[in-house]
Amino acid sequence: MELEKINGTENILLFKLDSGEVIDSNVDENIQLIINNSNITVLGSNNTICFKFGRYEDIEKLLTNVSIR
Numbered sequence: 001m002e003l004e005k006i007n008g009t010e011n012i013l014l015f016k017l018d019s020g021e022v023i024d025s026n027v028d029e030n031i032q033l034i035i036n037n038s039n040i041t042v043l044g045s046n047n048t049i050c051f052k053f054g055r056y057e058d059i060e061k062l063l064t065n066v067s068i069r
Helices: 029-036 056-064
Strands: 012-017 022-024 048-053
Touching: 012 029, 029 056, 048 056
Parallel strands: 012 048
Antiparallel strands: 012 022
16 A cells, blocks of 8 residues: 655654554555545655554544544
8 A cells, every 4th residue: 555645765654652562654554544544744755753652543543533444
């Protein structure tokens, strides 16, 4: 799946949870859907952006304020 709101190349969005788990937006398709439905836009190349969330469920809730499941 293509990240529609992430322009450029070699961009990485990471989501670190309180459990220590790190989710890579380039791997997790559900995270890709959440990002595509969010207000996030990344311009340029070679960006690494790390978000910190308590739980996986909080990512969707806070970024989109809408459930896509």
